[in-house]
Amino acid sequence: MAALIGRDLLSLADLSATEVQELLLLATELKSQRLKLHCPKVLGLLFSKASTRTRVSFTVAMYQLGGQVIDLNPNVTQVSRGEPIEDTARVLDRYLDILAIRTFAQQDLEIFAHYAKIPVINALTDLGHPCQVLADLMTIQECFGTLAGLTLTYVGDGNNVANSLMLGCALVGMNVRIATPIGYEPNAAITEKARAIADNKTEVILTNDPEAAVKGASVLYTDVWASMGQEAEAGARLPIFQSYQINEPLLSLADRHAIVLHCLPAHRGEEITESVIEGSHSRVWDQAENRMHAQKALLASILGAE
Incomplete structure (x- = not known):
């Protein structure tokens, strides 16, 4: 994966279809332990949002590659006291080899990436969750042996995960249907980007009819109805x-x-x-595990592990 060395991952749109497929292949090889890589580098985690899977999976992945992790909790750094993003980015650039950021505004992530020379990974923003979707695609491929031609239906809020799913599915040749209530559709610009990537070879469909969206689908996907930062809206969203x-x-x-x-x-x-999340169709726990393997492949590729 020499093409990814030193690059940022701010959105799945930063990757080509070939690069996504190669990352998934590498993740599979690492999970099977047929391949072991060594990468004694330092990963910084700058997380402004709560995290379980993202924090732990990145940490374990970096340790298994022979590297180290520094947890940069904003509450105990100068970020919490208003230090400008560009100043923090230029300082961390001198200490770390790579930085994963979990924050609210995509713009903040992009400012970090602009001012830091080291690679920056989007570990979640309000606009996208690319690392999650790499693990999702890995899980689907494990289950079906292929991705091309399958249909994924996402039901719920048109949030950051829905945005990244559209891009990811378009890149690997999957059809994607996003079913949301009226007014809760995914980001319009990302929808158009996904349709451009799909290039009429696969479908990127938005609908307000969950039953029509689900018919014949190979993958059903959902997320919480109110994401982090939207807790005050949770009660009002329930009936909708x-x-x-x-x-x-x-x-x-x-x-x-x-x-x-x-x-x-x-x-x-x-x-x-x-009954569904604990039922025979659920692959939720494999999906959670694959966060670690997919992110290990991403870290190894960006850092040039050997």
């Missing part, structure tokens, strides 16, 4: 999203071999039922 729950009746409309994914944490009884 009630018909966008992945439950047994909705699952029955999908392909009989369909799998169910959720990026977690899950609000059982809201966007997904207990």
Whole structure:
């Protein structure tokens, strides 16, 4: 993966279709332990949002590559006291080999990437979650042996995960349907970007009809109805999203071999039922594990592990 050495990953749109496929292949090789890589570098984690899977999976991945991790909690750094992003970025550039940032505004991430010479990875912003979707694609490929031609239906809020799913599916030749209530559609610019990548070879469909979206789909996907930073809206969203729950009746409309994914944490009884997330179609725990393998492949590629 020499082409990725030293590069940022701010969005899945930063990758080509070939690069995504090569990352997934590398992640599979690393997971199987047929391949072991060494990369004694230092990863910084600058997380302004709470995290379980992203924090732990990045940390374990870097340790398994022989590197080290510094957790840069904003509350105990000068970031919390108003130090300008560009100043923090230029200082961290002198200490670290790579930086993963989990924050609210995509613009803040882009400022970091502009002022830091080291690679910067989007570990989640309000606009996108590229590392999550790399793990999602890896999980789907494990289950079906291929990605091209499959249909993924996302049901719920048109949030950062929905945005990245559109890009990821378009890059690997999957059809993607996003079913949201009116007014909760994904980002319009990202939708158009995904359609441009798909280039009429696959479908990128937005709909307000979850039942139509799910029919015949191979993958059903959902996320919480109110993301981090939207907690004050959670109560008002509940009645709006009630018909966008992945439950047994909705699952029955999908392909009989369909799998169910959720990026977690899950609000059982809201966007997904207990019976579905714990049922035979669920691949949620494999999906969570694959965060580590996909991110290990990403770190190894960007840092030039040997």
